[in-house]
Amino acid sequence: MAMLAIQGITKRFGGLVANDDVTFQVEKGEIFAVIGPNGAGKTTLFNMIAGTFPPSEGKVMFDGAAISGRPVAQIAQAGLVRTYQLVQLFKALTVAENVMVGFHRVTTGGVFSALLRPPAMRRQEREIAAKTAEILDFVGLSHRANVTADLLPYGEQRLLEVARALAASPKLLLLDEPAAGLNTEETAELARVVRKVNENGVTIMLIEHDMGLVMQIAHRIAVLDYGRKIAEGTPDEIRVHPDVIAAYLGGTEGYDD
Amino acid sequence: MRSSRTMTLPVTTSTSGGLPWRHILLAALGVLVVAFAFSANGYVVTVIGFAAIYALFCTGLNFFMGFTGQASFGQNAFAALGGYGSAILTADYGFEPAIALILTMAFSGVVALVVGYPTLRLRGHYLAMATFALGLITYEISINWTDVTQGYMGYSGIPPLGIGPYYADTPKQQLAVILILLALGVLAAAALKNSRFGRACRAIAGSELAAGALGIPVARYKLVSFVIAALYASAAGSLFAHFVGFISPEVFGTAMVVQSFTMLYLGGIGTIAGPLIGAVVVSLLPELMRGLKDYQTIGYLVILLGILIYAPKGVAGLLDRLLPKREG
Numbered sequence: 001m002a003m004l005a006i007q008g009i010t011k012r013f014g015g016l017v018a019n020d021d022v023t024f025q026v027e028k029g030e031i032f033a034v035i036g037p038n039g040a041g042k043t044t045l046f047n048m049i050a051g052t053f054p055p056s057e058g059k060v061m062f063d064g065a066a067i068s069g070r071p072v073a074q075i076a077q078a079g080l081v082r083t084y085q086l087v088q089l090f091k092a093l094t095v096a097e098n099v100m101v102g103f104h105r106v107t108t109g110g111v112f113s114a115l116l117r118p119p120a121m122r123r124q125e126r127e128i129a130a131k132t133a134e135i136l137d138f139v140g141l142s143h144r145a146n147v148t149a150d151l152l153p154y155g156e157q158r159l160l161e162v163a164r165a166l167a168a169s170p171k172l173l174l175l176d177e178p179a180a181g182l183n184t185e186e187t188a189e190l191a192r193v194v195r196k197v198n199e200n201g202v203t204i205m206l207i208e209h210d211m212g213l214v215m216q217i218a219h220r221i222a223v224l225d226y227g228r229k230i231a232e233g234t235p236d237e238i239r240v241h242p243d244v245i246a247a248y249l250g251g252t253e254g255y256d257d
Numbered sequence: 258m259r260s261s262r263t264m265t266l267p268v269t270t271s272t273s274g275g276l277p278w279r280h281i282l283l284a285a286l287g288v289l290v291v292a293f294a295f296s297a298n299g300y301v302v303t304v305i306g307f308a309a310i311y312a313l314f315c316t317g318l319n320f321f322m323g324f325t326g327q328a329s330f331g332q333n334a335f336a337a338l339g340g341y342g343s344a345i346l347t348a349d350y351g352f353e354p355a356i357a358l359i360l361t362m363a364f365s366g367v368v369a370l371v372v373g374y375p376t377l378r379l380r381g382h383y384l385a386m387a388t389f390a391l392g393l394i395t396y397e398i399s400i401n402w403t404d405v406t407q408g409y410m411g412y413s414g415i416p417p418l419g420i421g422p423y424y425a426d427t428p429k430q431q432l433a434v435i436l437i438l439l440a441l442g443v444l445a446a447a448a449l450k451n452s453r454f455g456r457a458c459r460a461i462a463g464s465e466l467a468a469g470a471l472g473i474p475v476a477r478y479k480l481v482s483f484v485i486a487a488l489y490a491s492a493a494g495s496l497f498a499h500f501v502g503f504i505s506p507e508v509f510g511t512a513m514v515v516q517s518f519t520m521l522y523l524g525g526i527g528t529i530a531g532p533l534i535g536a537v538v539v540s541l542l543p544e545l546m547r548g549l550k551d552y553q554t555i556g557y558l559v560i561l562l563g564i565l566i567y568a569p570k571g572v573a574g575l576l577d578r579l580l581p582k583r584e585g
Contacts, residue, residue, distance in 0.1 A: 050470070076472040088470075090463030092527065093456070101460040105472035107453055111481060114452030115445055125452075168471055 001064060003028045003172050003203045004049070004080075008058035011044050011227075018044040020227040021058070026172070031194070031204045033214045035238075036224035037247060042207040043085070045224070046176055049205075050082045051075040063171055077105055081170035083161045085177045091150035095141055098149050098160055099132045102167025132167065139163045139193050155186030162193060166202070173197065175206035179213050191217050215239070223247065278580045283530050290537055291436065295429060302428045308540035309435045310496050313442050314513075315520050315532035317489020320446060323527035324455065325482040326462025327377070328385040330514050331392035335487040337399055337509035338365045339494030344412045344504055345405065355420040358495045362488050369487030370480065377479045392514060399506040411505030418499045431500050438496065442489060447529050449485070458482050523564055525573025534572045538564075 002025040011019040019041045026032040034042050048055045049062075054069040061067070067075050076082075090098050107128065113121040136142045139159045144152060149160060158178060165173055178194070179187045187210060195217055198204050208214045214221060215235045223231040223238060225247040231238060238244055294305040318332050342361030346352040352360070376387045399406045406412060418425045418434045425431040449455045457478055460468040465475050498504045516539065524535020539561075546556040568575035 073469045073472050073474060076470050082470055084467065084470075088464040088467035090460045090467065092463055093459055097456060097459075101456050101468070101473075102471055104453065104457055104460075109453045111449065111454055111485070114449045114454050117448065121452075164467075164471070 001028065002026060002061070003063060004205065005061040006045075006049070006058070007061065009045065009048060009055045009060065010057040011041075011048060011053075012056045017227050019048070019055070019224075022224070022227075022229050023058075024222045024229065024232055026203060026205050028203055029198075029201065030219040031198050031206070031217055033218035033221045034205070034207045034224060035209075035211070035214055035221060039226075040224040041227040042224055043176070044227075046082070046174060046207055050080065050174060076168070079105075079169070079171035080174065081105075081165045081168045081172075082174035083165055083176055083178065085180060087154075087157045087161050089149040089152075089157055089160060089164075091148070093149055094146050095149055095152065095160055096129075096132050096136065096145040098164050099135055099167045100128050102164040103128050103131070105168045135163050135166050138166070138196065140189070155182050155189065158182060158186070158190060159193060162190075162197070166197060170202060172203045172205060175204065175208075177207055177209060179208060179210040187213055279530075279576050282576070282580070283534075287533070294432060299428055302432055304540055304544055305537075306428065306432045306435055306500050307497075308536045309432070309439045310493050310500065311517065311520060311540065312533045312536035313435075313439050313496070314490055314493035315517050315524070315536055316439075316442050316446050316529075317486040317493070318517055319521055319526060319528075319532045320449065320458075320489070321482050321486035322521065323531070324450060324462065325458040325479060327479060327483070328381065329388040329483070329486065330385050331388035331390065331395075332486060332490045332517065333392045333509045333511070333513040334395035335365045335369060335490035336494035336497070336513065337395045337506075338368060339491030340498040340504045340509060341399065341406055341412065341494075342491070343495035344415045344498045347416050347499075348412070348414050353420055354416060354418050354495075354499055358492060361495055362491045365487050365491035366484050369484045373480050373483040373487075377476065377483060389514075392511065396506055396510055399509065406506070409506065411503055412498075413503045415498050415502045415504070417502070418496070428500075435496055435500065438492065442492070443529065443533065450529060454478070454481075519561070521571075523561065523571055525571025525575075528571070528573040528577075530576075531571050531573040538572065 004026040006022055006024050009019050009022045010017065022045060034045065036042050047053055048068065049060055051067065051070055051072040051074070059066050059068045062075070062078060062080050065078070067078065067080070090101060093101070107124055109121050109124065133142065133145070136145055139162060141156060141159055141163060144156065149157070152160060162175070162178070175194070178190055182190060191213055194204060194206075206218075218235060220232070220234055221238045222229055223241070223244050225243075230243045230247060231241045233241070290305065294302055314332070314336060318329065321327055321329055339361045342364060343354065343357045346357035346360060347354050372391060376384065376391070379387050400408050402408075416424070418431055425434050450459075457468065457473045460471070460473060461475055461478055469475050494509065497508065520535030520539045521532060522535070523538060524533065525531030542560060543553060543557045546553045549556045564572065570577070
């Protein structure tokens with residue numbers, strides 16, 4: 001069964017058609033990338049999946065249930081967790097605390113358990129601390145655990161956002177241009193982490209401008225142009241697809257694999 | 258990932274390794290202030306008592322403003338509810354002060370819930386204006402509803418704190434009770450800060466967008482943290498009424514908002530120690546400047562400005578900056 005099924009999604013902003021009858025499926029366990037020139041409608045598509053706004057037509061099925069039109073927090077509760085193109089860290093919190101907040105979805109407890117500290121709550125806090133250490137180790141940020149998040153260099157902020165999303169045990173992780181603003185070294189590190197996350201069983205869908213990264217890590221790719229899907233296939237198929245080459249050469253962006 | 262600029266970053270902070278110098282220093286200062294209060298005359302006891310009551314008020318305000326990152330210019334409304342509630346229940350209806358304190362806290366909590374539900378939809382300046390109005394409305398009511406509040410005349414004859422046969426008759430006994438309640442309040446705030454709930458609140462302050470995307474119910478948590486701040490404010494108002502034995506509308510006026518904001522920002526907003534430090538410094542500083550006579554206020558304000566310029570994150574932030582280096 002598909003983890004995510006996009007069925008005939010159309011989004012109109014007034015007279016502008018941002019997405020036009022887009023259909024594809026993300027299978028369980030794969031890394032699926034959506035690419036396309038600037039203004040192709042990638043971010044609009046992403047926002048509809050995550051619940052920022054509903055589609056004008058069509059629907060989004062996640063893990064067998066229709067989620068289109070549901071609020072963001074509810075979709076997150078269902079296990080679809082996203083990161084943002086502009087990093088949205090909790091800057092006053094430490095790196096470790098940022099990840100600990102990520103466990104919100106999979107933990108319990110409110111004001112009273114915080115004040116009374118019952119054994120179950122203390123056990124949960126210990127588990128969160130241990131798992132946080134594991135995740136930070138996993139993404140290579142252990143040495144930064146107690147640093148305030150806003151002191152991190154940009155590349156590490158990106159990794160922290162991925163780490164925080166991982167804490168929420170997502171079934172599907174949506175990455176919105178994870179390599180934007182990263183240098184070559186940082187992008188390579190990110191690619192390594194994304195691949196490792198995927199090998200641990202998390203399905204990943206990403207939007208990306210960095211063609212190098214996409215060709216390297218994606219199992220399958222969908223290409224958008226002017227809001228329509230013009231191609232779908234493996235990196236090797238996409239590389240030689242005539243419509244894709246035309247879209248990129250005709251567009252403002254070079255196809256530099 | 259190891260670009261050269263990462264090398265200059267700190268790898269540890271005050272929270273890891275070494276002795277907790279910061280806590281030791283603060284505890285020592287606290288003990289000093291308390292010892293000073295108990296060895297001194299009545300006036301000093303009163304000043305430190307007020308400082309402790311303000312510290313409790315600011316600890317609550319700090320939860321809503323410092324941790325959850327929202328603005329409230331109207332917490333004095335809840336202090337007024339607490340003060341008048343306790344005054345009326347104990348002086349007119351003969352309730353035990355301790356029972357009255359708890360009843361008024363519950364009432365203030367319910368009011369905060371009802372008022373906060375529509376108000377907290379607002380953000381930033383709009384939220385500040387709405388809460389400010391809340392304080393002003395409460396002030397007007399306390400002046401004009403003379404049947405209940407005795408208006409400008411104020412409300413007198415409020416008994417001292419106590420429970421059952423035990424009454425804190427002397428100011429020093431009262432101070433002791435206030436300090437115990439303050440300690441409980443601070444411990445509760447610290448427990449809340451480092452919990453799933455507290456982390457979620459601090460996450461909301463950082464990015465509502467990301468907090469929501471991680472499944473945190475943003476609106477509900479803001480409301481709960483507003484109620485928490487109201488409970489602290491109400492308790493502070495009740496304690497003031499019992500400590501002084503007299504309250505009037507001016508006690509819970511706009512000056513209270515200005516005073517508590519000064520304490521919060523000077524002490525260090527968003528920290529547990531900040532409200533305590535701020536309350537003590539802002540309360541004691543004018544007293545220490547008495548020798549300057551006519552220039553007392555000027556001297557006080559110069560020091561205030563100095564602290565805010567050189568320690569923009571408050572005294573607590575300054576300690577954070579100075580002390581971790583010595584831990585090694």
